[in-house]
Amino acid sequence: MDANIVWHEEAVTAAEREQQNGHPGFVLWFTGLSGSGKSTLANAVDRYFHEHGYQSYVLDGDNVRHGLNQDLGFSPEDREENIRRIGEVAHLFVKAGTIVSTAFISPYESDRAKARALLPEGRFIEVFVDCPLETCEERDPKGLYKKARAGEIPSFTGINAPYEPPRQPEVTLKTGEGTGEENVKELVDKLTPFL
Ligand SMILES: Nc1ncnc2c1ncn2[C@@H]1O[C@H](COP(=O)(O)OS(=O)(=O)O)[C@@H](OP(=O)(O)O)[C@H]1O
């Protein structure tokens, strides 16, 4: 960073915003394979928050890659930069007093740890969307696994690019069985201490 860039103190503090909103801001960091259910669950829990009067928003991998991160691909370096930017944006949302759900594969433990490190203790809740690769591949909602198996996508997570599962996520949702509704209820129950 340029040495001539000087931080300007914000007039309205995060604590004041949270007091006005009546709840804390925090990140729900969904991570998991493509097709595991990140977007479905992040949007469902966001719907729950919205209907119960919380300030909330979803940052979704596919959508953010249409705009802010449209310059990035799927090399390890680009994924790292993707997650670095999302970590920063999620941090801004938390400072604005919002509950932000991020739905990115975020395959590397080190990148998730850096995103976590930006937030105060307890404000980064890692949600492992735990679904067997075979089930994700059976679902294949966008036909991407089929393309990857056919050799048309060079570095597809789970097929020919790595996914490092979280070692100590705050929440693990098993999405290979049951319904998304059950997972959302389980998640909301686990979030009660944070709300
Ligand atoms: N090579 C490769 N590997 C994985 N995924 C791919 C790839 N190419 C395109 N897609 C589509 O991009 C979505 C993943 O983007 P993310 O930003 O979440 O990925 S990452 O966190 O940077 O790894 C992912 O969306 P989800 O299925 O919602 O996870 C895919 O639709």
Ligand SMILES: Nc1ncnc2c1ncn2[C@@H]1O[C@H](COP(=O)(O)OP(=O)(O)O)[C@@H](O)[C@H]1O
């Ligand atoms: N328990 C579950 N949780 C979430 N999604 C599920 C579940 N069971 C089946 N699905 C289906 O799996 C697919 C997951 O897709 P999506 O949410 O886009 O995953 P991701 O964002 O991880 O790529 C959806 O078609 C969804 O309806």
